[in-house]
Amino acid sequence: MLLKARWLLPVNSPPLPDAAIRIEGESIQKIVSRQEITNEEKIIDLSDFVLLPGFVNAHAHLEFSRVPKQKNFTEWVRQVIALQASATEADKRKMIRSTAKSLATTGTTTAAIHAGLDLPVDCLSSLPFKTITFLEILGLTEEIALANIRKAFDGRVRALIEKDSEIYPSPHSLYGLGEEFLDKLLETSDSLLSIHLLESEDEEQFFRKRTGPLAELIAERGGKLPFPARSPIEWLASHRALSNRLLVVHGNYLTETEIELLQKGGSSVIHCPGSHRYFGHRDFPLAELQNSGVNVALGTDSLASNEGLSMLAEMRNFRTKSGLSRNEILKMATLNGAIALSKEKEIGSLEVGKKADIIGVPIGRHKDPLDAVFEATEVSFIMRDGKICFAP
Numbered sequence: 001m002l003l004k005a006r007w008l009l010p011v012n013s014p015p016l017p018d019a020a021i022r023i024e025g026e027s028i029q030k031i032v033s034r035q036e037i038t039n040e041e042k043i044i045d046l047s048d049f050v051l052l053p054g055f056v057n058a059h060a061h062l063e064f065s066r067v068p069k070q071k072n073f074t075e076w077v078r079q080v081i082a083l084q085a086s087a088t089e090a091d092k093r094k095m096i097r098s099t100a101k102s103l104a105t106t107g108t109t110t111a112a113i114h115a116g117l118d119l120p121v122d123c124l125s126s127l128p129f130k131t132i133t134f135l136e137i138l139g140l141t142e143e144i145a146l147a148n149i150r151k152a153f154d155g156r157v158r159a160l161i162e163k164d165s166e167i168y169p170s171p172h173s174l175y176g177l178g179e180e181f182l183d184k185l186l187e188t189s190d191s192l193l194s195i196h197l198l199e200s201e202d203e204e205q206f207f208r209k210r211t212g213p214l215a216e217l218i219a220e221r222g223g224k225l226p227f228p229a230r231s232p233i234e235w236l237a238s239h240r241a242l243s244n245r246l247l248v249v250h251g252n253y254l255t256e257t258e259i260e261l262l263q264k265g266g267s268s269v270i271h272c273p274g275s276h277r278y279f280g281h282r283d284f285p286l287a288e289l290q291n292s293g294v295n296v297a298l299g300t301d302s303l304a305s306n307e308g309l310s311m312l313a314e315m316r317n318f319r320t321k322s323g324l325s326r327n328e329i330l331k332m333a334t335l336n337g338a339i340a341l342s343k344e345k346e347i348g349s350l351e352v353g354k355k356a357d358i359i360g361v362p363i364g365r366h367k368d369p370l371d372a373v374f375e376a377t378e379v380s381f382i383m384r385d386g387k388i389c390f391a392p
């Protein structure tokens with residue numbers, strides 16, 4: 001099958017006008033120029049479209065509903081806990097269906113999702129995009145931590161993990177689980193880990209000074225204070241957990257020393273521009289991360305701290321805030337996400353041999369294909385593993 005396009009944005013090489021992608025089975029077999037196109041094969045005519053790799057959303061939650069703005073991060077956490085406790089399984093299923101749909105229609109073809117242990121796990125196997133799921137382990141008291149660890153590894157989840165090797169138990173954060181359990185979890189894990197780290201001022205205050213609203217919430221819920229390290233990143237380094245298998249989600253309050261450690265370890269940082277704006281965090285340390293060579297990828301986070309779950313919107317938001325070139329931002333929304341998830345050999349760019357995960361937007365009145373992508377609010381073409389899922 002040949003996908004004929006007005007423009008191709010391969011991401012890892014310059015844009016190509018009037019070109020086509022030959023798909024064989026699930027993969028990209030060749031990128032061809034207009035002259036090379038013959039009529040001997042099935043041609044899907046997308047001559048008015050810009051084709052690009054599907055977005056790799058490196059951090060999302062599907063089950064959360066909207067939370068009104070709170071006076072600080074900790075109050076927001078309290079609201080999320082209360083809302084999750086009152087949501088029924090039917091509510092969660094409904095929410096997952098609707099957020100999954102909005103991720104897919106805005107171009108996400110692979111998503112790294114964090115999922116609570118109470119999530120109806122069967123809904124994770126029928127989502128309209130590929131998933132890498134991180135089952136969040138939380139628990140500030142021994143009793144709760146043990147129960148949750150058991151739940152994450154119990155027969156039902158195990159069976160699902162065996163069926164779909166892309167489900168990994170992972171600590172939600174370093175403040176949400178006692179140190180002794182974090183220790184055990186990291187020791188036994190040789191797979192991907194995705195951890196919320198240094199997201200907020202409250203979290204920074206908790207780690208650096210062991211005070212503040214988050215410290216109060218942790219104490220209220222029976223957590224043992226203080227956490228032994230003032231730097232969660234140094235703590236991870238001392239437990240040999242900084243590797244290219246670690247996704248540091250947020251990292252808004254990282255210090256230069258911590259950034260250096262992440263670089264040495266080869267870990268990625270996932271920035272969520274919409275969520276960053278919702279909380280009004282201090283500036284994301286983008287220049288410091290880029291200068292030291294840390295891989296930075298983008299994610300949408302959840303509806304609890306974002307207006308919607310659209311990688312198109314995240315790219316637009318991030319462009320306004322960061323002043324980065326659109327090519328760099330597009331790379332963060334595709335290839336860098338694939339690198340964070342150790343999937344850069346499979347997805348993240350339009351390259352021979354990679355999976356044919358391709359999205360398209362109409363070129364419309366635009367001359368520059370990046371204008372068309374950065375103005376789009378939805379995608380009009382979706383292909384996953386060489387199968388057309390949505391077409392104009």
Ligand SMILES: [Zn+2]
Pocket residue numbers: 059060061114196249301302
């Ligand atoms: Zn999150």
